Amino acid sequence: xxxxxxxxxxxxxxxxxxxxxxxxxxxxxxxxxxxxxxxxxxxxxxxxxxxxxxxxxxxxxxxxxxxxxxxxxxxxxxxxxxxxxxxxxxxxxxxxxxxxxxxxxxxxxxxxxxxxxxxxxxxxxxxxxxxxxxxxxxxxxxxxxxxxxxxxxxxxxxxxxxxxxxxxxxxxxxxxxxxxxxxxxxxxxxxxxxxxxxxxxxxxxxxxxxxxxxxxxxxxxxxxxxx
Amino acid sequence: xxxxxxxxxxxxxxxxxxxxxxxxxxxxxxxxxxxxxxxxxxxxxxxxxxxxxxxxxxxxxxxxxxxxxxxxxxxxxxxxxxxxxxxxxxxxxxxxxxxxxxxxxxxxxxxxxxxxxxxxxxxxxxxxxxxxxxxxxxxxxxxxxxxxxxxxxxxxxxxxxxxxxxxxxxxxxxxxxxxxxxxxxxxxxxxxxxxxxxxxxxxxxxxxxxxxxxxxxxxxxxxxxxx
Numbered sequence: 001x002x003x004x005x006x007x008x009x010x011x012x013x014x015x016x017x018x019x020x021x022x023x024x025x026x027x028x029x030x031x032x033x034x035x036x037x038x039x040x041x042x043x044x045x046x047x048x049x050x051x052x053x054x055x056x057x058x059x060x061x062x063x064x065x066x067x068x069x070x071x072x073x074x075x076x077x078x079x080x081x082x083x084x085x086x087x088x089x090x091x092x093x094x095x096x097x098x099x100x101x102x103x104x105x106x107x108x109x110x111x112x113x114x115x116x117x118x119x120x121x122x123x124x125x126x127x128x129x130x131x132x133x134x135x136x137x138x139x140x141x142x143x144x145x146x147x148x149x150x151x152x153x154x155x156x157x158x159x160x161x162x163x164x165x166x167x168x169x170x171x172x173x174x175x176x177x178x179x180x181x182x183x184x185x186x187x188x189x190x191x192x193x194x195x196x197x198x199x200x201x202x203x204x205x206x207x208x209x210x211x212x213x214x215x216x217x218x219x220x221x222x223x224x225x226x227x
Numbered sequence: 228x229x230x231x232x233x234x235x236x237x238x239x240x241x242x243x244x245x246x247x248x249x250x251x252x253x254x255x256x257x258x259x260x261x262x263x264x265x266x267x268x269x270x271x272x273x274x275x276x277x278x279x280x281x282x283x284x285x286x287x288x289x290x291x292x293x294x295x296x297x298x299x300x301x302x303x304x305x306x307x308x309x310x311x312x313x314x315x316x317x318x319x320x321x322x323x324x325x326x327x328x329x330x331x332x333x334x335x336x337x338x339x340x341x342x343x344x345x346x347x348x349x350x351x352x353x354x355x356x357x358x359x360x361x362x363x364x365x366x367x368x369x370x371x372x373x374x375x376x377x378x379x380x381x382x383x384x385x386x387x388x389x390x391x392x393x394x395x396x397x398x399x400x401x402x403x404x405x406x407x408x409x410x411x412x413x414x415x416x417x418x419x420x421x422x423x424x425x426x427x428x429x430x431x432x433x434x435x436x437x438x439x440x441x442x443x444x445x446x447x448x449x450x451x452x453x454x
Contacts (some may be wrong), residue, residue, distance in 0.1 A: 058363070060371040068366075087356035090363035114349065121348030122341065128355050129314035135359070136285070136317035139366055143406045144287040179370045 006048045006074055012119035024109030028102045037080040039177075044094075045099075045106045045136040046084075047077035052100025053161075056092050057176070066179030068092065069134045070161070078127045081107045084114075085128075142179070150178055151188050152217035155198070155207055164206050165207040233275045233301055239346035251336035255329045263329075264307040264321040271321075272333045273311075274304035279327025284403070293406030295319065296361045297388070300322050305354045311338045311405050312355075369406070377405055378415050379444035382425070382434055392434040402430075407448075 003025050004010045010018065029048075030036060034140065036054065037044040054071040056079060071077050082088040084107045114120045141150055154177060159165055171185045178185070189205060192198045198214050201207040206215060230252050231237045237245065254277075254278070257263060263281065264271040274281065281298040283306060299303050309315040311334045341347045368377055383403060386392050398412045416432065419425045424440050426433040434440060 057371075058367065060367070062371070064371065066366075066370055085356045086353045087360060089360040090367075111401050115347075116345055118341075118343055118345040121345050121352060125348060125352050125355065126313045128352065128359065129312045132355065132359050132362070133314060133316040135362055135366065139293075139362065139369070140285065140287070140317075142366070142369055143285075143293055144289070144291065 003048065003105075006076065006103065007081070007123070008120040009123040013113065013117060017113045017117055017120070020109055021105060021113060025103050025105045028104050029065075030096045030100050030102065032096055032099050034096045035093060036096060037077075037081065037092070039091040039093070043083040043107045044080040045104045046081045046110050047071075047094065048103035048105065049073055049075045049077070050101040050103060052096060052102075053098040054094055054100060055097045056094050059093060064179060064181075065176040066138075067177040068138060069131060070097070076127055078124065081105075081110060083107060084111045085113060145179065147178075147184065148188055148191075149217045151185065151192075152197075152213040154178060156210065156213055156217065157203065159207055161209075165210065167205045167207070168203060169205060170203055230275065230332075233277070233303065233330065234350070236346045240338075240340065240344060244340045244344055244347070247336055248340060252330050252332045255331050257322055257323045257327050257329065261323045261325050262320060263323060264304075264319070266318040266320070270310035270334045271307040272331045273308045273337050274298075274321070275330035275332065276300055276302045276304070277328040277330060279323060279329075280325040281321055281327060282324045283321050285318065291406060291408075293365075294404040295365060296358060296391055297324070303354055305351065305358060306449040308332075308334045308337060310334060311341075356399040364434060373408065374411065375415055375418075376406075377442045378412065378419075379424075379440045381405060382432065382438065383444065386434055386437075392437065394432045394434070395430060396432060397430055425442060 003022055004018075007021075013021070026075060030052075034197050036047060047205075049071050049074055054075075055067055056069050056071070056077065057065045057067045059065055077094055078085075079088070079092040079181070080094050082092070114124055151174070154174065155167070158167055158169065171189065172182045174180075174189075175182045175185045189198060189200055192213075193200050197207070197209045197216075234248075239246070248336060257279075276298050280299055281292055281302075282305060283296050283298070283304065284292045284294045286292055304321055305312075306315070306319040307321050337436070341351055344418055356366075368380075378401070381401065382394070385394055385396065398416065399409045401407075402409045402412045416425060416427055419440075420427050422439070424434070424436040424443075426435050
């Protein structure tokens, strides 16, 4: 997949602008677990996912994590280029959740085009609004929903993302996604198991009653597009 | 204060673009308590604060509130024009916290200029990044900090905003800012009072030991600009 097909506004850039982006862009292949970007200081550049999966999360001073969004094929990671955006004052860490193949567009090249191109600036706006909506959704979750609902929701999302009901994931890792502690996750998963909704084994969680998990976490994620 | 001086990119717009914005903009004067915008469906337009103060907050299905940011003189409220931004899928309510004088720039007029003007699109980007940072800050608060820290922080901010250590504010109202319940606020304020940090009376909270309140809530808000 080439860079053009990942950037929907490509055709609205001038030939010069297209050239400067494609000349500057490099390919990068990373192994699962690689940290691609950490904190606000680095300027890694815009990351475009050709294949694989990335995770963006924030870290507390004590090392607790919470996932703020995932990026899959064709997604563009804006905050790895946050130094480009004036006023961004928070630190996001981005890691590869699967072996991934990326385009990296250096920040300077992207910014130079964005400053002159209304289409690219408006596209950047759309990217940011999308991420903003994900964070607001997460905020509403954290504020108004109980932990069992959030955990059920996470398991269902993960299952959809992985295309399987048998998830290879540790309780520690789930805690890192949800900004919680391992013990809290373990306790709730055991409760889910006692209710027949999941089956636990070392390093895995199998969803055995998707219907009840769904009922538990309703209103589900799409409900944020509320009328 | 005219519209030009509120929009820092004014001079980088063409004469035509300036004209279409200033022709479309209207003045609006609102009383304290007026709800200016609610939810994602309405398209109130871009609000520019000439004087007064606005508050943007989200609401849970059960009617709980949490303040996501405040807008004071010269601030621009983007999310009252969120219908303009593709991908924004959350509902923000905006109300006047003080009697306010505003410019309202209708969404269509703003969008028409933004689509052709890289400077205005990039400025809109900056506005959004600023709000995004505030929301991420809030997320970190909600996730990682205890309620006493958040309450102390709120009281200090409020005192700075009002220019007084004697705040006229109800516990109910504080709960609405922090996404909490009135009882929880009352209990914590009573504890603060027993520690000599505040003095409570009907409808008011007086800060009597700013130093200890500050120590309690450290790291303070500016700490989000962390290195």
